[in-house]
Amino acid sequence: MVKLKPQFTLLLFLFLFFNNLNAFQSPDLAPLLAFKSASDTSNTLSNWTSTTDPCFWPAISCVRSRVIRLVLEGFNLGGSFQPLTGLTELRILSLKYNRFSGPIPDLSKLTSLKLLFLSHNAFSGEFPASVTSLTRLYRLDLSFNNLSGVIPASQVNRLTHLLTLRLEGNGFSGQISGLNVPNLQDFNVSCNALSGQIPFSLSGFPESAFWKNLLLCGAPLPSCSPVRSDPTRPGSSSGAIASPLGPGGKPSTVVASSPTSFPENGWPIKSEKNHRGSKMSTAAIIAIILGDVLVLALVTLLLYCYFWRNSSKKMGQKSGSEVEKIVYSSSPFPNSAQPGFEKGKMVFFEGAKKFELEDLLRASAEMLGKGGFGTAYKAVLDDGNVVAVKRLKEMCVNGRRDFEQQMEVLGRLRHSNLVSLKAYYFARDEKLLVYDYMTNGNLFWLLHGNRGPGRTPLDWTTRLKIxxxxxxxxxxxxxxxxxxxxxxxxxxxxxxxxxxxxxxxLSDFGLSAFALPSTAPRSNGYRAPEAALDGRKLTQKSDVYSFGVLLLELLTGKCPSIVDNCGHGTGYTGIVDLPRWVQSVVREEWTAEVFDLELMRYKDIEEEMVGLLQIAMVCSTASPDQRPKMNYVVKMIEELRGVEVSPSHETTADSVSDSPSVSEDACGVGQ
Incomplete structure (x- = not known):
């Protein structure tokens, strides 16, 4: 055996150390350094050096040592960003407000890309054909460049996940009649040279999305005709949403709804809108102020009367320092000793601890709340077991068999995100459902309850988890x-x-099958438009709509049907449909005003908030056919949280991640 001298041992160790260090270098280091060398002539990115880990560089975020986010806005960078196409794990790329020029490079390797912002540069050439390879792309912004040629409808239509398409301020020509992207929520092709008929799929966007295309016609612009009396004013209207372009076609000072547009030291201020409003006459301003004072006085009077009446009723029912919860001294459940009482039986599902109806009658009951299907109670049994009991009222049940079959289906649904149905009781005049009791209350109270000083707000991580x-x-x-x-x-x-x-x-699932048309629960703004007339005609798509409204409630902190002037200048006051209010604010490009003020204390969550907002808007779109399936919504939210989605989840249309399934036999079909 050869014995090495100490100095040779040290040299060998250092050689192996540095050799391994180079082996473990991030594969994204070389493309980033090549990009800096080619585009950063003013050395703005001075912290980008070969001796440091790129995951610690400014403007970069990583997952498992791979770059997934690169935001370089207003860095005075130029040339081409071709080297960045080697960042194969990149999900977010924003190079807005720089000096990049020439054709947009081949993006086909960036298959993980979801958000791409290249606006306010000097890119030229045609619409990048390689974009069609970005099948996961949600947002595409190529506005205010020097791009030309036609907008290839057949290629754009392949981007079925696309939510935003911004192409304004370029030189695109030809027609857009073939464009049809089903989930599109944000669209703008103004200030181009487009012509022909606007397709029906795009007619729902505002006029400002099509302005300054002299040969473009059709809704929302004036209808197509052989002669245009004034081609320089396509569809001007005093009621239209303000154009994102200022005088001379220059971009106004607005805040885009992209996740990278939030300033680091605060939220955007609507100075431009205030400036426009200053052009009103003095008399008009005085009239508006007087009108606001009168409306405020009237609303205050109505609220005073309402709360005075309610407090009077409560004072008649309660005395002293009685707590909010109503504790019953006697059981609210059916009394088997009453004359003519038809006694039923308690039916338990597998795994539930059994007890008799008499045990429930002796239990101390505390009312938890009233809903459209009845009243819920917390019941503490003699053995200390605590359950939640729902006493059903005003239900349309054709008979015992009909009720039992539905309960058999619901009772076999077992999932970590469902409140399990433990048992049910059926009699002619009484129907009870027994559930697991949840000690931490409901989302409504956590989100809206006790707002004000001293309240602990619901943090963003918890909202996203919920x-x-x-x-x-x-x-x-x-x-x-x-x-x-x-x-x-x-x-x-x-x-x-x-x-x-x-x-x-989730609680109360499946009970809508027994709802009466006249007593179907009014869900305070959650109900889908197609289900508003008859609560019994609910579909999975209407569930998706309601879930979208729930997401908007989490994001805005507002009740779904009540949006008051806390919107700060959005122009809406009083009772407004929450999805419509959010859409109006986003179209005005004041997306930051949508979010709950209680979320402003948290840092680095803007991208996630905007991402969840996009999901919510897709779910709550008016057309049922444009709403995604819930398994796809799960996938989008998990990707937003940074949770890796299994390949089987991505390829199987009806799969649900880590969720057990219920067989057809368990559904009770044919029983």
């Missing part, structure tokens, strides 16, 4: 018993309960 859990629970309901196409039917924040570990659990 959104993901509720989505998984709803997706499981939809994927179970496919032959029955089960629905929840009553998605709202009071039906999202929180267990001891902080997980969201």
């Amino acid at each position: 959104a993901a859990g509720a989505a998984q629970g709803l997706a499981f309901i939809h994927s179970s018993c496919k032959s029955l196409k089960l629905t929840h039917g009553n998605i709202k924040s009071t039906n999202i309960l929180i267990d001891t570990t902080g997980n969201a659990r």
